[in-house]
Amino acid sequence: MINQEISIDVKNLTKFYGDYPAIENLSFTVNKGEILGFLGPNGAGKTTTMRILTGFMPPSGGTAKIAGFDVVSESLEARRQIGYLPETVPLYLDMTVEDYLDFLGKIRGMNRNWRQKRISDVIGICRLEEYQSSHIGKLSKGFRQRVGIAQAILHEPKVLILDEPTIGIDPIQVVETRNLIRNLGGEHTVLLSTHILPEVSTVCERVVIIHEGQVVAIDKPQILSERLSGAERIEVDIRGPAPEVMSALRDIPGIREVSRTGDSDLSTYYIESSGGEDLREKIANKILDRGWGLQRLQPILMTLEEIFLSLTYREQS
Amino acid sequence: MRNTTAIAWKEIKTYFASPMAYIIIAVYAGLAAYYFVSSISGVLPEASIRGFLIPSTLIFTLFAPVLTMRLLAEEQKLGTLELLMTAPLLDYEIVLGKFIAAIATLISTLVPTFYLVLLLFWFGSPDIGPIITGYFGFLLFGVASLSVGLFASSLSQNQIVSAVIAMGILLLLSIIDMAADYVGSGFVEIVLQMSLTHHFEDFSRGVIDTHDLVYYLIFTSFLLFITVRSLESRRWR
Numbered sequence: 001m002i003n004q005e006i007s008i009d010v011k012n013l014t015k016f017y018g019d020y021p022a023i024e025n026l027s028f029t030v031n032k033g034e035i036l037g038f039l040g041p042n043g044a045g046k047t048t049t050m051r052i053l054t055g056f057m058p059p060s061g062g063t064a065k066i067a068g069f070d071v072v073s074e075s076l077e078a079r080r081q082i083g084y085l086p087e088t089v090p091l092y093l094d095m096t097v098e099d100y101l102d103f104l105g106k107i108r109g110m111n112r113n114w115r116q117k118r119i120s121d122v123i124g125i126c127r128l129e130e131y132q133s134s135h136i137g138k139l140s141k142g143f144r145q146r147v148g149i150a151q152a153i154l155h156e157p158k159v160l161i162l163d164e165p166t167i168g169i170d171p172i173q174v175v176e177t178r179n180l181i182r183n184l185g186g187e188h189t190v191l192l193s194t195h196i197l198p199e200v201s202t203v204c205e206r207v208v209i210i211h212e213g214q215v216v217a218i219d220k221p222q223i224l225s226e227r228l229s230g231a232e233r234i235e236v237d238i239r240g241p242a243p244e245v246m247s248a249l250r251d252i253p254g255i256r257e258v259s260r261t262g263d264s265d266l267s268t269y270y271i272e273s274s275g276g277e278d279l280r281e282k283i284a285n286k287i288l289d290r291g292w293g294l295q296r297l298q299p300i301l302m303t304l305e306e307i308f309l310s311l312t313y314r315e316q317s
Numbered sequence: 318m319r320n321t322t323a324i325a326w327k328e329i330k331t332y333f334a335s336p337m338a339y340i341i342i343a344v345y346a347g348l349a350a351y352y353f354v355s356s357i358s359g360v361l362p363e364a365s366i367r368g369f370l371i372p373s374t375l376i377f378t379l380f381a382p383v384l385t386m387r388l389l390a391e392e393q394k395l396g397t398l399e400l401l402m403t404a405p406l407l408d409y410e411i412v413l414g415k416f417i418a419a420i421a422t423l424i425s426t427l428v429p430t431f432y433l434v435l436l437l438f439w440f441g442s443p444d445i446g447p448i449i450t451g452y453f454g455f456l457l458f459g460v461a462s463l464s465v466g467l468f469a470s471s472l473s474q475n476q477i478v479s480a481v482i483a484m485g486i487l488l489l490l491s492i493i494d495m496a497a498d499y500v501g502s503g504f505v506e507i508v509l510q511m512s513l514t515h516h517f518e519d520f521s522r523g524v525i526d527t528h529d530l531v532y533y534l535i536f537t538s539f540l541l542f543i544t545v546r547s548l549e550s551r552r553w554r
Contacts (some may be wrong), residue, residue, distance in 0.1 A: 090400040
């Protein structure tokens with residue numbers, strides 16, 4: 001990761017609506033080609049941050065740079081680097097898909113040849129072939145969403161900012177849209193906001209969790225769940241006499257609770273430790289000392305839901 | 318400039334794809350013909366277009382807001398303003414593009430009245446000067462009215478609200494010269510000069526007075542300027 005190029009650089013970004021801070025001292029970076037998930041409950045400040053990044057409104061404090069261009073002082077240049085899909089897909093309902101894309105190509109300064117080539121490209125990528133001459137107002141929600149994505153990637157922007165791209169479309173289209181977004185990574189840098197957690201683990205390489213306008217965690221989804229769970233919950237398969245194993249496990253200092261399923265000879269034990277201490281080695285040693293069969297020992301990772309709840313809950317308390 | 322043309326062209330296409338365009342053109346053509354016929358059917362008929370141009374100022378006080386109400390209000394309602402404002406466009410390019418489109422719709426509404434001018438030449442011998450200055454002055458008056466409409470359209474995402482605001486402002490500016498009879502002597506000139514229709518009268522008689530010309534130019538530029546400001550202010554809310 002030496003000299004990794006940074007596509008989005010946000011430093012101490014703050015935005016007040018009157019006296020109410022929508023976001024406060026938000027800092028994060030997104031590397032080139034990365035898909036970053038922007039996660040938070042409704043009203044956490046996701047849309048506000050995206051609107052600042054896209055130059056729709058200025059921040060009250062802090063800076064944001066898109067591919068090196070400041071969104072305030074070099075707004076036009078920064079906007080040129082961005083493809084943006086707002087939360088409500090901005091469509092002219094009385095235009096056809098082709099006309100709409102052509103118009104957007106024009107106002108983004110694309111010349112005729114480039115426009116024509118890219119329009120047929122994005123219509124293919126977003127699988128809109130059958131509807132390219134249809135009026136947008138006649139398309140279903142899922143297709144409108146695709147048109148929204150098509151306009152965002154039309155001018156081959158370096159940075160894509162997608163605000164809740166899978167909201168309100170049917171499950172099959174959600175999967176298609178996610179695949180589409182995943183394929184965009186590498187070439188484009190993608191910042192994707194959502195409050196749907198599985199989306200983040202399937203699509204994103206890294207996650208920023210924000211709550212009440214502040215960053216509460218930034219990391220890879222797997223690392224986040226490991227870091228947060230530590231070895232607090234462990235699942236072990238042990239071959240040995242169940243009552244003795246149970247009591248031996250309970251004797252290990254730091255273990256709070258042990259429960260068991262399975263038959264008396266081979267059982268799965270669920271162990272919860274009280275502290276943040278990693279007890280895996282102690283458990284393994286104990287079992288081997290007693291001559292039982294250790295078949296599996298695995299920390300239980302927190303799901304993103306649990307991380308999310310624990311983080312946002314901690315913030316509140 | 319290319320951005321402005323792109324926006325103007327898009328608006329013009331949208332306007333002529335809607336029934337609104339043809340309804341306005343037809344209704345205005347009908348009204349203009351009615352006023353024209355009644356003006357040349359008197360005892361001493363005059364071979365001029367004043368007969369329909371003077372009442373047209375009132376008609377356009379109502380029509381101009383209808384031509385412009387969609388332009389920025391709908392962008393706000395559909396959320397497409399966000400698309401325009403995050404595209405590499407300057408705010409004035411957006412406003413100017415919309416304004417040029419509005420002027421095109423105004424001209425398209427006036428074109429059918431050329432038929433009345435042809436009738437004048439067919440049956441009489443009109444003076445060409447007042448006809449040209451009449452149209453020229455009316456265009457200036459119309460363009461000024463459209464700028465009020467465009468400004469009103471930037472204020473609300475509701476088209477009806479923006480149309481009503483524009484009609485209110487335009488009606489007030491059209492009838493304000495009537496107040497000249499009631500105000501103190503020092504204010505008479507001010508009240509007259511503020512009136513949008515007052516400045517049109519000279520043009521309709523065949524006179525191009527620079528101060529009328531300057532009035533319309535300043536009026537229109539000022540309204541376009543505050544429209545750009547109004548659009549810009551959305552960024553700061």
